[in-house]
Amino acid sequence: MLKGQLTRRMALLLAAAGAFGAGVVEAAAQAYPAKPVKIIVPFAPGGRVEGIARLLANSMSIDLGQPFVVESRAGAGGAIGSDFVAKAAPDGYTLLLASAGTHAILPNVDKKLPYDSVKDFTPIANLVEGFTFLGAHPSVEAKTVAELVALAKAKPGTIGFASSGVGTYGHFAGELLKISSGADLMHVPYRGSGPALNDIAAGHVPLMMAGELVELAKAGKVRILATTNERRWFELPDVPTMKESGFPQFTAHSWIGLAGPAGMNPEIVAKLNAAAGKALADPRAQEQLKTLGVLPNFSTPAEFAARIAADRAVYAEIVAKANLTFQ
Amino acid sequence: MSEIVQSLALGFGVAASLSNLWYCFLGALIGTLIGVLPGIGPIATMAMLLPLTYYLQPTEALIMLAGIYYGAQYGGSTTAVLMRLPGESSSVVTCLDGYAMARKGRAGTALATAALASFFAGTVVTLLIAIASPALTELAQKFGPAEYFSLMALGLVAAVVFAQGSPLRAVGAIFLGLLLGLIGADVNTGFDRFTFDRPELRDGIGVVVVSMGLFGIAEIMLNLSGGPEGQGERTKLSRLWLTKEDFRAAWPATLRGTGLGALLGVLPGGGAMLGSFASYAIEKRISDTPERFGEGAIEGVAGPEAANNAGAQSSFIPMLALGIPGNSVMAMMAGAMLIHGIAPSPNLASTQPQLFWGLIASMWFGNFMLLVINLPLIGLWVKLLAAPYRMLFPAILLFCCIGIYTVNNSAFEVGLVALFGLLGVVLAKLECPLAPLVLAFILGPMMEENLRRAMLLSRGDPSIFLSRPISLGLLIACALVVALLLMPNFRRAREAATEA
Numbered sequence: 001m002l003k004g005q006l007t008r009r010m011a012l013l014l015a016a017a018g019a020f021g022a023g024v025v026e027a028a029a030q031a032y033p034a035k036p037v038k039i040i041v042p043f044a045p046g047g048r049v050e051g052i053a054r055l056l057a058n059s060m061s062i063d064l065g066q067p068f069v070v071e072s073r074a075g076a077g078g079a080i081g082s083d084f085v086a087k088a089a090p091d092g093y094t095l096l097l098a099s100a101g102t103h104a105i106l107p108n109v110d111k112k113l114p115y116d117s118v119k120d121f122t123p124i125a126n127l128v129e130g131f132t133f134l135g136a137h138p139s140v141e142a143k144t145v146a147e148l149v150a151l152a153k154a155k156p157g158t159i160g161f162a163s164s165g166v167g168t169y170g171h172f173a174g175e176l177l178k179i180s181s182g183a184d185l186m187h188v189p190y191r192g193s194g195p196a197l198n199d200i201a202a203g204h205v206p207l208m209m210a211g212e213l214v215e216l217a218k219a220g221k222v223r224i225l226a227t228t229n230e231r232r233w234f235e236l237p238d239v240p241t242m243k244e245s246g247f248p249q250f251t252a253h254s255w256i257g258l259a260g261p262a263g264m265n266p267e268i269v270a271k272l273n274a275a276a277g278k279a280l281a282d283p284r285a286q287e288q289l290k291t292l293g294v295l296p297n298f299s300t301p302a303e304f305a306a307r308i309a310a311d312r313a314v315y316a317e318i319v320a321k322a323n324l325t326f327q
Numbered sequence: 328m329s330e331i332v333q334s335l336a337l338g339f340g341v342a343a344s345l346s347n348l349w350y351c352f353l354g355a356l357i358g359t360l361i362g363v364l365p366g367i368g369p370i371a372t373m374a375m376l377l378p379l380t381y382y383l384q385p386t387e388a389l390i391m392l393a394g395i396y397y398g399a400q401y402g403g404s405t406t407a408v409l410m411r412l413p414g415e416s417s418s419v420v421t422c423l424d425g426y427a428m429a430r431k432g433r434a435g436t437a438l439a440t441a442a443l444a445s446f447f448a449g450t451v452v453t454l455l456i457a458i459a460s461p462a463l464t465e466l467a468q469k470f471g472p473a474e475y476f477s478l479m480a481l482g483l484v485a486a487v488v489f490a491q492g493s494p495l496r497a498v499g500a501i502f503l504g505l506l507l508g509l510i511g512a513d514v515n516t517g518f519d520r521f522t523f524d525r526p527e528l529r530d531g532i533g534v535v536v537v538s539m540g541l542f543g544i545a546e547i548m549l550n551l552s553g554g555p556e557g558q559g560e561r562t563k564l565s566r567l568w569l570t571k572e573d574f575r576a577a578w579p580a581t582l583r584g585t586g587l588g589a590l591l592g593v594l595p596g597g598g599a600m601l602g603s604f605a606s607y608a609i610e611k612r613i614s615d616t617p618e619r620f621g622e623g624a625i626e627g628v629a630g631p632e633a634a635n636n637a638g639a640q641s642s643f644i645p646m647l648a649l650g651i652p653g654n655s656v657m658a659m660m661a662g663a664m665l666i667h668g669i670a671p672s673p674n675l676a677s678t679q680p681q682l683f684w685g686l687i688a689s690m691w692f693g694n695f696m697l698l699v700i701n702l703p704l705i706g707l708w709v710k711l712l713a714a715p716y717r718m719l720f721p722a723i724l725l726f727c728c729i730g731i732y733t734v735n736n737s738a739f740e741v742g743l744v745a746l747f748g749l750l751g752v753v754l755a756k757l758e759c760p761l762a763p764l765v766l767a768f769i770l771g772p773m774m775e776e777n778l779r780r781a782m783l784l785s786r787g788d789p790s791i792f793l794s795r796p797i798s799l800g801l802l803i804a805c806a807l808v809v810a811l812l813l814m815p816n817f818r819r820a821r822e823a824a825t826e827a
Contacts, residue, residue, distance in 0.1 A: 044655060045374035046662030054378060054666065072374060073736050076512075076529040080737075083526070109517065112524060160784055166517030188783055191514050191776065194658065197651045198595050202468035205784065215650050215672030291668045326517055 042081025059279030338684030354394020362402015412543035424627030435567030449694030504767030540747020588637030595653030
């Protein structure tokens with residue numbers, strides 16, 4: 001039958017094309033990177049995430065023999081840059097610095113988010129763990145988290161906590177403190193962390209949960225009550241963790257990792273993962289990371305994928321329990 | 328006092344080293360050039376150069392970046408005067424009288440005035456940063472949400488002063504500006520307003536996008552449409568320097584502009600930007616001949632130019648004194664420090680005295696270099712105006728597009744600029760003043776944000792605006808401005824009544 005022959009011939013052809021295609025892909029993986037690689041930072045230049053991207057890019061450029069270029073695509077809390085990468089070709093030449101904000105929080109906050117943080121990305125490696133602190137203006141009469149909770153319970157709804165915006169890590173950490181302690185705190189959102197830090201240093205708002213508080217605390221402008229991470233910050237050995245302060249609910253942290261569009265070649269992923277690990281192992285890089293307020297927390301692609309999914313669920317639970325509504 | 332002299336001596340020692348002088352010069356030069364290229368602002372340039380600073384010493388890197396920032400303030404006024412293109416949001420005001428002067432063949436004078444006023448302001452504020460940083464920081468810290476709201480309210484009322492002609496049109500322009508400012512996600516709830524589901528609009532529209540479209544692109548379209556104000560009218564200039572009368576008119580305005588700019592620049596957020604608007608409003612208000620404003624009054628160039636340079640420099644104060652970046656330029660400076668393993672902190676002066684005082688002292692050198700770079704260039708810029716317009720405008724448009732695109736790598740914003748260009752043409756045909764629109768666009772979001780924040784912190788009690796002395800004082804000033812604005816109208820109405 002002509003029809004049968006045709007289909008058989010086509011099947012053969014297809015199989016050959018498939019084999020050839022696979023060969024091309026394999027060769028591409030071995031030759032990778034054959035041209036400059038873009039690392040997208042979905043935030044404005046100058047911040048912590050960009051600093052980490054530069055560190056990574058410098059090391060990977062040397063290691064893999066092609067320039068890794070950092071490009072900032074800021075906007076909509078990181079959604080614009082992340083979406084750009086989600087829609088890019090999964091050839092390994094467009095990568096993203098993904099963060100807890102863009103991949104675990106935004107999917108719970110933004111119902112019109114144009115990407116799915118699990119399905120639309122290939123996780124490559126978690127890079128660092130960001131440290132966040134619960135800070136109070138020195139005029140607040142609380143030296144521990146327990147004292148603060150007691151104070152807030154005595155005056156429900158009057159103690160405000162600043163955040164760098166609705167749906168940011170600082171906002172969610174505050175809501176989590178509310179749910180887990182039963183104290184009624186008031187959320188005071190700002191446009192970015194600069195003005196919020198300014199107001200807590202000046203005492204216009206009494207509380208804030210953020211990473212940038214350490215230097216202010218060293219100068220006595222802010223009192224740090226606890227760190228939200230599971231280990232203490234090396235510069236503040238006397239400051240307990242939230243867990244040690246009686247709040248084991250603080251399990252999700254801020255993190256920053258490397259990801260690409262969904263469907264990347266596993267060999268390229270492995271290559272990038274190894275290069276990222278090498279970048280973080282450099283002692284000079286580790287010193288710089290400390291200044292940025294983060295510590296290396298390198299992981300395999302699978303561990304990173306698990307972390308994204310787990311943290312997304314944690315924030316979903318906070319949204320449900322705190323009864324937060326978003327558009 | 329001797330401590331400050333010692334510190335300054337240390338700073339000048341650091342800044343006067345050959346390599347630091349070189350990077351200071353480089354920064355000032357790059358700043359001037361990108362300021363002159365329409366659209367490419369200091370933020371985009373600093374972002375592009377940030378990776379290069381990785382290879383420099385931290386002091387060199389910061390000196391160069393700082394030079395780019397205040398150099399761009401100089402350069403930005405050049406295009407504002409020559410082509411009515413505000414290179415920076417703070418040079419929007421310079422478009423008004425600077426461009427009017429250029430049309431009358433006084434472009435050289437306007438540019439020289441801008442350079443001299445900026446140099447004066449830069450020198451004064453460098454000293455101010457060295458001497459009064461702690462005091463100014465304390466003052467800025469007194470500004471909570473309530474004070475900010477009242478300050479913004481005062482600014483908005485003063486916006487009417489910018490009106491040329493009908494106050495009704497000015498009020499209309501203010502409301503249009505406020506509406507445009509509403510676009511984006513609401514800070515308190517995160518809900519979108521007027522974004523039409525475009526993620527690019529969620530952070531609102533950039534000031535540079537609005538002002539470049541309304542002023543620069545619209546002006547090109549108007550010129551090409553060949554109306555009565557077409558290109559033929561450009562008069563040949565006669566002189567590049569200021570006359571004695573020019574000096575007499577410009578120096579008090581420069582003095583006031585420097586003071587205003589320095590004070591407002593300390594406030595984080597839009598402080599530095601407000602200085603030039605405030606200075607223009609005051610100069611016009613206290614002038615015996617306010618009708619000259621908008622027609623090429625030299626005070627309308629000297630005051631705002633001094634204010635924007637003073638503000639640019641005093642906006643370093645929160646960064647240097649507290650380690651808190653007050654605007655995106657300062658965030659970039661903080662980023663450069665972090666790259667070198669220096670955390671921006673309130674203790675910077677004691678932990679890194681060389682860097683801290685070196686940077687401050689370098690600002691004086693930088694301002695001096697800017698004067699040396701800019702004064703000889705004036706002749707060249709003015710010659711540029713003699714080039715045929717049909718060759719000039721495609722280049723201007725090209726630079727605008729490149730500039731806007733590089734800020735966020737976003738083609739959407741290039742389209743927006745074109746849209747605002749069209750709006751600018753429509754508004755020009757309707758004789759609507761643009762400066763009140765831009766001012767309201769800047770102030771509106773800050774005013775709303777601080778109103779709601781103040782009400783949140785006071786648990787819904789509006790008396791917070793009256794019980795805090797600074798806020799009360801600003802609101803009283805607000806009422807006075809309204810009264811002053813209404814008075815001439817009353818008088819006119821009464822005169823009309825008695826004549827009839």
